Amino acid sequence: MELGPPLSQVLREWVEVFMRRSFRDFRHFMDQTGLSPSQVGTLLRLYFGDCVGISDMGEHMGITAPAASQMVDRLVQQGLLERTEDPEDRRCKQLSLTQQGRALVETGIRSRQQWMEELTVAFSPEEREAINEVLTLLTRAARELEMEQALFHPSRSAGSGRQRSTDHAPDG
Amino acid sequence: MELGPPLSQVLREWVEVFMRRSFRDFRHFMDQTGLSPSQVGTLLRLYFGDCVGISDMGEHMGITAPAASQMVDRLVQQGLLERTEDPEDRRCKQLSLTQQGRALVETGIRSRQQWMEELTVAFSPEEREAINEVLTLLTRAARELEMEQALFHPSRSAGSGRQRSTDHAPDG
DNA sequence: CCTAGTAGTTAAGCGGACTGAAGTATATTT
DNA sequence: AAATATACTTCAGTCCGCTTAACTACTAGG
Numbered sequence: 001m002e003l004g005p006p007l008s009q010v011l012r013e014w015v016e017v018f019m020r021r022s023f024r025d026f027r028h029f030m031d032q033t034g035l036s037p038s039q040v041g042t043l044l045r046l047y048f049g050d051c052v053g054i055s056d057m058g059e060h061m062g063i064t065a066p067a068a069s070q071m072v073d074r075l076v077q078q079g080l081l082e083r084t085e086d087p088e089d090r091r092c093k094q095l096s097l098t099q100q101g102r103a104l105v106e107t108g109i110r111s112r113q114q115w116m117e118e119l120t121v122a123f124s125p126e127e128r129e130a131i132n133e134v135l136t137l138l139t140r141a142a143r144e145l146e147m148e149q150a151l152f153h154p155s156r157s158a159g160s161g162r163q164r165s166t167d168h169a170p171d172g
Numbered sequence: 173m174e175l176g177p178p179l180s181q182v183l184r185e186w187v188e189v190f191m192r193r194s195f196r197d198f199r200h201f202m203d204q205t206g207l208s209p210s211q212v213g214t215l216l217r218l219y220f221g222d223c224v225g226i227s228d229m230g231e232h233m234g235i236t237a238p239a240a241s242q243m244v245d246r247l248v249q250q251g252l253l254e255r256t257e258d259p260e261d262r263r264c265k266q267l268s269l270t271q272q273g274r275a276l277v278e279t280g281i282r283s284r285q286q287w288m289e290e291l292t293v294a295f296s297p298e299e300r301e302a303i304n305e306v307l308t309l310l311t312r313a314a315r316e317l318e319m320e321q322a323l324f325h326p327s328r329s330a331g332s333g334r335q336r337s338t339d340h341a342p343d344g
Numbered sequence: 345c346c347t348a349g350t351a352g353t354t355a356a357g358c359g360g361a362c363t364g365a366a367g368t369a370t371a372t373t374t
Numbered sequence: 375a376a377a378t379a380t381a382c383t384t385c386a387g388t389c390c391g392c393t394t395a396a397c398t399a400c401t402a403g404g
Contacts, residue, residue, distance in 0.1 A: 004304060008289065010303075010308055011289060011292070011307065013311050014307045015281055015288060016281060017311050017314045017318075018194075018314070020216060021314070022190075023198060023212065023213065026195060026198060026209075027210075027213055030209065031234055036360080037199050038362095044195060053381075053382095054382065054383095055382070063363090064362075065383090066362085066365095066384080067362055067363075069382060069383055070383090071361075071362095074361095086381095089370075090370055090371085090381095091371065091380060091382070092380090109187060109191065113183050113184045116186070116187060117183060118317055120183070122313065123313075128179055131306050131310070132176060132177075132182050133176070134302050134303050134306040135182050136177075136182050137295065137299060137302075138186065138291055139182070139189050141294065141295075142193070142291055146193075208390085227350090228351095235392070235393090237351080237352070238353075238354080238395095239392055239393075241351095241353055241354090242391075245353090246390095246391095261350090262399080262400055262401085263352070263400045263401070265351080265352070
């Protein structure tokens with residue numbers, strides 16, 4: 001049996017190709033919508049149900065509470081976000097995507113999905129089945145890893161530090 | 173034989189997970205380096221050997237020539253880029269990454285690669301082999317698609333529809 | 345040589361996203 | 375009730391990346 005390149009190298013090449021495409025798509029998305037990175041991040045975070053409060057969101061985006069308030073405000077004015085009072089604690093605002101906001105995120109998702117479809121469309125049924133299985137594995141692994149890491153970085157940072165709390169830094 | 177979910181859905185879920193992670197990483201990268209989206213795009217484009225001229229680069233990034241000049245200038249001042257005269261046509265500047273610039277891009281690549289390693293590390297040898305094969309397929313497909321699309325859109329890439337105005341009316 | 349064209353830079357100005365400080369409203373503690 | 379803390383907003387100011395217009399330097403063609 002012939003050995004191909006080591007997995008490590010395969011991963012790297014995949015990452016290179018995907019990263020390039022990915023970044024291009026993000027810039028394109030921001031260009032088209034006129035949204036800032038923080039705003040896109042906010043939409044994504046809400047789409048995947050991660051976060052509710054405004055300051056909390058700001059902390060995740062690495063900006064101060066005032067900045068978060070303004071950023072959210074712009075999104076609300078554009079009809080992408082809803083900002084409602086928390087009945088339990090009327091100081092807090094609950095953020096949620098509007099129909100339009102949700103649709104916008106889904107547009108982005110679908111464009112990437114479409115790209116993946118184009119990648120896979122020419123393969124044989126067996127190959128497509130293999131792709132199916134492998135991506136299922138990887139998706140599950142990614143979700144598990146995400147949850148693990150969420151344990152190490154609880155979203156509620158109690159107390160002080162209005163500092164830019166960088167998420168875990170995988171760089172060197 | 174049991175049927176899993178259709179490939180289309182698997183792709184979507186993979187895209188969701190990866191996109192989320194990807195975008196977070198990009199924001200993180202820009203935060204850490206203080207680089208703008210255009211600047212990161214420029215570094216990536218140069219890393220993968222796509223482009224040389226300054227206005228040309230600007231066009232790809234969806235900004236005007238002066239903006240491109242300034243953006244490049246900032247990168248040069250940060251020691252990430254080199255801007256040398258083209259000996260053939262001294263109007264033109266040739267852009268290239270410095271050692272430091274190349275290293276920076278590679279940091280980004282490696283951090284994503286590392287994530288993929290973490291995703292795959294727990295799998296069995298058979299599964300890892302399957303992942304290897306599938307990603308090899310996908311990477312090749314992606315490269316082919318990239319080349320195809322380059323043929324259809326020779327100069328215009330995924331930038332905004334914005335055009336660089338050639339009707340500059342330099343009448344004087 | 346003179347004109348036109350092209351690549352890049354400089355200059356002036358605009359708008360957006362951020363910051364810190366101060367302000368409002370609600371909640372909690374004493 | 376008073377003091378303190380929390381969640382968010384408003385305000386004033388700053389910085390940065392973009393734009394257009396005008397400019398420099400080089401190339402190409404008559």
